Amino acid sequence: MTQKSKIDFKQILDHSHIANPYPLYAQFRETPVALQEDGSYLVSTYNEVVSLLHDPRISSDMRKSDAQKRFMQQAKQKREEMIAQGQQVEEPEEIVPAFIFQDPPNHDRLRRIVTSQLTPERVENMSSHIEQIVKEHLDKHAQGGQIDIVDDLAYPLPVTVICQLLGVPREDEAQFHAWAEPLASVLDPGQVQTEEQQKQIMQAGRQMREYMGQLLQKLKAQPGDNLLSGMMAADDIDGAMSPRELISTAVLLLIAGHETTVNLITNGTLAMLRSPELLERLRQDPELIITYVEELLRYDPPVHFRTRTALADIQIAGTTIPQGATIILVLASGSHDGQRFERSEELIPDRQGNEHLGFGSGLHYCVGAPLARVEAHIALGEISRRLIEPKLALDPPPYRDNAALRGPRHLPVNFKGLRS
Amino acid sequence: MxxxxxxxxxxxxxxxxxxxxxxxxxxxxxxxxxxxxxxxxxxxxxxxxxxxxxxxxxxxxxxxxxxxxxxxxxxxxxxxxxxxxxxxxxxxxxxxxxxxxxxxxxxxxxxxxxxxxxARPWPEERGGKLDGVFLIRDRDDSQQLRERLARKPGRVLIAGGGFIGCEVASVCRELDLEVTLVERGPTPLYGALGSSMGSIVARLQQQHGVDLRTRTTVESFEGDAAGRLCRARLSDGSVVEIDVAIVALGALHNTEWxxxxxxxxxxxxxxxxxxxxxxxxxxxxxxxxxxxxxxxxxxxxxxxxxxxxxxxxxxxxxxxxxxxxxxxxxxxxYRAYKHIPAFWSSQFGINIKAVGLPNRGDEVMVTQGSVERYRFVAAYGRQGRIIAAVSFDQGRWLEAYNTLIEEGATYPPQLAAADQPENMQSQPAGFPAMARHA
Structure with missing residues (x-):
């Protein structure tokens, strides 16, 4: 039977839980699939999340959800009213959703083109650059004192890397800072409330797409050894990427590069500075970083939840999710499910059999996972190795507002200097 | 104890x-x-x-x-x-x-x-002992056949269009060998997947240059004076000049002992x-x-x-x-054995996977993807329940179908999948009457 219970998704969005949402998730898991006041369904247990991620009856295309349809209908009505009143109304821009917001078969075509370019070799070739960038950022603090892990390393590193991979000139990087955060906030329904915020997001989107359109023109004339040039030239049995698809794919990859890995590196630093024993183990055994990063992706992941839409009635865990309903998959809760993971609330850096949901599962499994891993291995490895007597200056640190892409806004760390 | x-x-x-x-x-x-x-x-x-x-x-x-x-x-x-x-x-x-x-x-x-x-052997009196006639069951069989195929023989004939026969036909084409596939039923994989899905495999094989002879059987293999295979006589009266024959007519259970x-x-x-x-x-x-x-x-x-x-x-x-x-x-x-069968095959660059009991199905319906691209899932129904599913290069969905089979979900399935074909229609699965009592 469907329960309208105390399981309330709004609690996740409430900033008071942002520093530690995990006790809340444990409460959620008592009802694996819980109907919410607004008609959506919150799914919090591992098996149910995984099973839905692999189910052909769910969609990633928001346009298919009842809520989105209502929203679009209202927007249309409003426009018509304004026109009727003789007001000037801009035609809404036609935007192709990025491939994470699309379903097969078109999703598959776009993703194939991306993966044909984001090859293991390309990622592997980035690793010496990544090492160099990490070194440059850390070397600025040779005297010790205070470093903000976010601003001084975890944020700039993935931004530089993704820009370089894509083919965005480094001098243009700064422009993206202002665009990326509002765009990423659409993944957190708690943040998009005022009309002002809506406007800001629309504007950031428009500017970023404009920029990308121009960049693609340039790259078309002068292709380079980068993803954008590769995707533009790539053919696929089901057709190449259209210019609009190229733009939305590029915007997606840029935002993903901006707003996720930063949290992985920051959360990883936070966890190791909270546990002197862990820090020492990582120093003694640099290989441990591999399983440590996997454990982080389970224990304190960058992406906490994603939404989907039911395309048909789906029976699961004694509940029927009706067609058209929005489904909120709390990946981070699934990864803390004690039915799936022993000692699930503990960080075990050498955990085995760690099939976490940090990168999702199924057909939308994070396409940038290999890149995120390389960046996290190198950055966290170097932070643990080089910082002398690092101590958290603030615990808990201040968090950013986004509950979906969750992570500290700053992570000030005091330390006494750098090892070479 | x-x-x-x-x-x-x-x-x-x-x-x-x-x-x-x-x-x-x-x-x-x-x-x-x-x-x-x-x-x-x-x-x-x-x-x-x-x-x-x-x-x-x-x-x-x-x-x-x-x-x-x-x-x-x-x-x-x-x-x-x-x-x-x-x-x-x-x-x-x-x-x-x-x-x-x-x-x-x-x-x-x-x-x-x-x-x-x-492997079911080929009778000696119809050419089973000729040099060039192979079975595939154990590693010696496979090793010997490998050596023979590597020597670039002339046309290869495969008797039997089950999974083994189809896989070997695929190998032959990959090695750029001429191949004739002889199948008793109306399509390849007739017994395993039924003629409805089998006809898709037939098209795939023909596109890859397989000389497919359905509703046909081999009457006998014939050799030269030295006992080397040189031709096959087929049930339609035709004669095919061949260097190698592979007998893939199914398996016999080892119970005689x-x-x-x-x-x-x-x-x-x-x-x-x-x-x-x-x-x-x-x-x-x-x-x-x-x-x-x-x-x-x-x-x-x-x-x-x-x-x-x-x-x-x-x-x-x-x-x-x-x-x-x-x-x-x-x-x-004691624990009861409640296994849902699953199998896979790779042929002509396509990964075919199945869950459940396709040959118990009465009907079949493509539920996702594109048959034309050989990227799809089809569900099999038996008495209004889903009993099996087969995928061509779409194995990622089979877990979900496995769950539907376990739950005894209704057929035709109400999936409304994003990639469902426009004209979804249930068709007879087209199995031989014999396969019903496995």
Missing amino acids: SNHSSQGLRKDEHIVIVGASLAGLRAAEALRRRDFAGQITIVGDEKYAPYDRPPLSKHVLTGHLPIEHTPLAMLEDVRATWILGVAATALDVEQRQLSLSNGERLHFDQLLIATGTR LQGSGLAADERGLVCDTYSRVLDAQGQVVEGIFTAGDVARWPQHLCDGDLIAVEHWGNAVDQAENAAGNMLSAETD
């Missing part, structure tokens, strides 16, 4: 496993994993340690996988006595004794029968109950004798407990695990 000690379970017990392939090995591993401390003896009629068979009709033949790389990984130290190159020839249930082809007798406390199947044992064994397999315990000819459970893998015929819960033998890799692994667990349990703790 059960005694717990600090060293493990049942120290004084001797478990014999007949059959040294996938099911036998995995059973031995499962016994050790469950702390069985007694003696394990594994008897196998081939001289090789357990090896993996699926590559024998694929990567071994293309040359991508050297035959030396086919042995199965040992997941556990099984600490077994291996008697290889020796067949079991008789079973005395009363005396708990096996007779072996080397003349020895072997006593057991418990027995697992995992003797599997062998059980004649006279009193067990319920015949050409269809060895009957067991849902706990993998074998039955005698009167249908009574025989204590302490279990079976697993290709040879076992067990009551399948998806089709009202009808007895079926499932000759797939996954069944060998799962049933071995079930049998081993029950061998070490008190009867009250």
Whole structure:
């Protein structure tokens, strides 16, 4: 039977839980699939999340959800009213959703083109650059004192890397800072409330797409050894990427590069500075970083939840999710499910059999996972190795507002200097 | 029989496993994993340690996988006595004794029968002994065929369009060899997937240059004076000049050695109950004798407990695990074997996977993807329930279909999947009447 219970998704969005949402998730898991006041369904247990991620009856295309349809209908009505009143109304821009917001078969075509370019070799070739960038950022603090892990390393590193991979000139990087955060906030329904915020997001989107359109023109004339040039030239049995698809794919990859890995590196630093024993183990055994990063992706992941839409009635865990309903998959809760993971609330850096949901599962499994891993291995490895007597200056640190892409806004760390 | 000690379970017990392939090995591993401390003896009629068979009709033949790389990984130290190159020839249930082809007798406390199947041979009087006629079942077969194909022979003929036949046809085309596939039914994979799906495979094969002859059989192979294969006579009166013939007409259950044992064994397999315990000819459970893998015929819960033998890799692994667990349990703790069959095949660059019991389906319907692109999922229905699903390069969805099959979801399925075809229509699955009683 469907329960309208105390399981309330709004609690996740409430900033008071942002520093530690995990006790809340444990409460959620008592009802694996819980109907919410607004008609959506919150799914919090591992098996149910995984099973839905692999189910052909769910969609990633928001346009298919009842809520989105209502929203679009209202927007249309409003426009018509304004026109009727003789007001000037801009035609809404036609935007192709990025491939994470699309379903097969078109999703598959776009993703194939991306993966044909984001090859293991390309990622592997980035690793010496990544090492160099990490070194440059850390070397600025040779005297010790205070470093903000976010601003001084975890944020700039993935931004530089993704820009370089894509083919965005480094001098243009700064422009993206202002665009990326509002765009990423659409993944957190708690943040998009005022009309002002809506406007800001629309504007950031428009500017970023404009920029990308121009960049693609340039790259078309002068292709380079980068993803954008590769995707533009790539053919696929089901057709190449259209210019609009190229733009939305590029915007997606840029935002993903901006707003996720930063949290992985920051959360990883936070966890190791909270546990002197862990820090020492990582120093003694640099290989441990591999399983440590996997454990982080389970224990304190960058992406906490994603939404989907039911395309048909789906029976699961004694509940029927009706067609058209929005489904909120709390990946981070699934990864803390004690039915799936022993000692699930503990960080075990050498955990085995760690099939976490940090990168999702199924057909939308994070396409940038290999890149995120390389960046996290190198950055966290170097932070643990080089910082002398690092101590958290603030615990808990201040968090950013986004509950979906969750992570500290700053992570000030005091330390006494750098090892070479 | 059960005694717990600090060293493990049942120290004084001797478990014999007949059959040294996938099911036998995995059973031995499962016994050790469950702390069985007694003696394990594994008897196998081939001289090789357990090896993996699926590559024998694929990567071994293309040359991508050297035959030396086919042995199965040992997941556990099984600490077994291996008697290889020796067949079991008789079973005395009363005396708990096996007779072996080397003349020895072997006593057991418990027995697992995992003797599997062998390839149906081609009759000698119709050319079965000619040089150039091959079967594919064991590693020697595959190795010899590999060597022959590598010498770039002229046309190859394959008798039988089941999975093995189709896979070998694919290998031949990959090696740029001319190939004729002769199939008795209206399409390839007629028995496994039905003619509706089979016709898709037929188109795929024709696009890849296979000379496909359906509703046709081979009458005989003929050789030259030196006994070398040179032509095949087909049932339609045509004659095909060939250098190599591969006989892929299905498998025979290795149960002959059980004649006279009193067990319920015949050409269809060895009957067991849902706990993998074998039955005698009167249908009574025989204590302490279990079976697993290709040879076992067990009551399948998806089709009202009808007895079926499932000759797939996954069944060998799962049933071995079930049998081993029950061998070490008190009867009250026995676990029923509720396996949903699954299999895969790769041919012509397409990965075909299936779950459930396609050949129990009456109808079939493409539910996702594009048939034209050979990227799709189709569901099989039986009496208004979904009983199986097959995917072409879309294996990622089969887990969900597996769940639907388990739940007994209705057919046609109401999926509304994003990639469902425009005109979804249920069609007759098109199986031979014979396949219905497996």
